[in-house]
Amino acid sequence: xxxxxxxxxxxxxxxxxxxxxxxxxxxxxxxxxxxxxxxxxxxxxxxxxxxxxxxxxxxxxxxxxxxxxxxxxxxxxxxxxxxxxxxxxxxxxxxxxxxxxxxxxxxxxxxxxxxxxxxxxxxxxxxxxxxxxxxxxxxxxxxxxxxxxxxxxxxxxxxxxxxxxxxxxxxxxxxxxxxxxxxxxxxxxxxxxxxxxxxxxxxxxxxxxxxxxxxxxxxxxxxxxxxxxxxxxxxxxxxxxxxxxxxxxxxxxxxxxxxxxxxxxxxxxxxxxxxxxxxxxxxxxxxxxxxxxxxxxxxxxxxxxxxxxx
Amino acid sequence: xxxxxxxxxxxxxxxxxxxxxxxxxxxxxxxxxxxxxxxxxxxxxxxxxxxxxxxxxxxxxxxxxxxxxxxxxxxxxxxxxxxxxxxxxxxxxxxxxxxxxxxxxxxxxxxxxxxxxxxxxxxx
Numbered sequence: 502x503x504x505x506x507x508x509x510x511x512x513x514x515x516x517x518x519x520x521x522x523x524x525x526x527x528x529x530x531x532x533x534x535x536x537x538x539x540x541x542x543x544x545x546x547x548x549x550x551x552x553x554x555x556x557x558x559x560x561x562x563x564x565x566x567x568x569x570x571x572x573x574x575x576x577x578x579x580x581x582x583x584x585x586x587x588x589x590x591x592x593x594x595x596x597x598x599x600x601x602x603x604x605x606x607x608x609x610x611x612x613x614x615x616x617x618x619x620x621x622x623x624x625x626x627x628x629x630x631x632x633x634x635x636x637x638x639x640x641x642x643x644x645x646x647x648x649x650x651x652x653x654x655x656x657x658x659x660x661x662x663x664x665x666x667x668x669x670x671x672x673x674x675x676x677x678x679x680x681x682x683x684x685x686x687x688x689x690x691x692x693x694x695x696x697x698x699x700x701x702x703x704x705x706x707x708x709x710x711x712x713x714x715x716x717x718x719x720x721x722x723x724x725x726x727x728x729x730x731x732x733x734x735x736x737x738x739x740x741x742x743x744x745x746x747x748x749x750x751x752x753x754x755x756x757x758x759x760x761x762x763x764x765x766x767x768x769x770x771x772x773x774x775x776x777x778x779x780x781x782x783x784x785x786x787x788x789x790x791x792x793x794x795x796x797x798x799x800x801x802x803x804x805x806x807x808x809x810x811x
Numbered sequence: 812x813x814x815x816x817x818x819x820x821x822x823x824x825x826x827x828x829x830x831x832x833x834x835x836x837x838x839x840x841x842x843x844x845x846x847x848x849x850x851x852x853x854x855x856x857x858x859x860x861x862x863x864x865x866x867x868x869x870x871x872x873x874x875x876x877x878x879x880x881x882x883x884x885x886x887x888x889x890x891x892x893x894x895x896x897x898x899x900x901x902x903x904x905x906x907x908x909x910x911x912x913x914x915x916x917x918x919x920x921x922x923x924x925x926x927x928x929x930x931x932x933x934x935x
Binding site: 580583586597601611612615616618 | 892
């Protein structure tokens with residue numbers, strides 16, 4: 502009877518003891534150490550950069566766990582748990598240090614690359630500056646060549662102008678000589694050639710052979726000086742009516758014009774005027790003087806073809 | 812005989828106890844542990860832990876002082892424990908200082924690169 506009572510009590514006690522003995526004793530510090538260790542283990546950088554330190558921390562933690570399994574005093578367990586925690590913390594610091602050192606190495610390479618880029622840029626900039634300087638020099642050379650060419654051209658123009666002037670002078674001299682043969686007179690209106698009465702035929706509309714000779718000389722002058730024109734003015738003496746004299750003076754002028762036209766001088770270069778008995782060169786009081794008044798005056802234009810009418 | 816043997820037994824037990832005590836104190840003078848810890852603390856201080864890990868360095872120094880105090884009262888177990896903690900603290904302090912310095916160097920280089928890049932941009 503007594504035994505029946507005792508058996509379950511003994512069994513319960515035994516179970517309790519066994520349970521207590523098999524379950525390891527733990528402290529809050531040890532649990533924290535485990536938590537820290539899991540975090541360190543899950544950190545890939547710790548596994549990569551601090552594997553040795555992680556192993557040492559794991560060993561330290563295992564020692565603390567061993568004491569816990571042996572159910573040693575909390576003090577002893579905490580001593581080892583504390584050491585394990587510090588070692589676990591160490592793994593993270595070592596990993597950080599190694600990472601930073603790796604960063605420094607990589608950054609050093611990057612820095613060198615940037616410096617290289619910098620130098621390349623500087624070299625490029627220098628090349629560009631040199632190229633610009635070369636362009637400026639080329640422009641300056643071009644400018645110099647241009648101004649040289651301008652100078653040359655100006656000198657040529659001067660020479661040409663001088664030559665023109667010389668030619669004009671020569672032509673003027675020639676003209677003067679030719680006009681001298683026609684006994685031309687220099688007046689305010691230009692060179693004036695006077696053809697006298699004797700140079701006209703009896704019908705007064707044709708020139709005598711001497712008159713023709715004078716007309717030929719004049720035609721030659723006009724041919725050599727194509728820019729010049731002539732104004733032909735006919736005059737009469739006071740014998741007869743003024744109307745008759747007017748017509749007579751026009752006919753004389755026309756005779757010269759016709760002769761010049763026959764010799765190849767265009768009509769447009771010859772202008773005629775009949776002034777009748779106006780503008781006598783002498784008093785109509787003697788036969789000789791009247792003969793002087795019966796005349797044709799030929800006014801030679803200037804170089805631009807301008808003549809000044811009376 | 813019984814009295815003799817009992818006395819002998821007592822003497823033997825006493826001798827064994829003395830021996831064990833002596834041995835244990837001889838085996839663990841903790842002097843070496845304290846010396847190693849002191850070296851660890853000195854190293855940490857030399858690595859700039861006072862600047863980068865003042866809390867850990869202070870803890871290491873306090874524990875080293877406790878270890879020395881325990882040595883003076885011949886509490887070798889406490890001395891050993893304190894020395895071990897001081898060493899762990901000092902090593903962590905040194906490591907923190909080292910990682911902080913390495914990080915500062917990395918930051919400086921990155922800053923360098925940033926300045927160089929800005930210069931590069933400006934020159935482009």
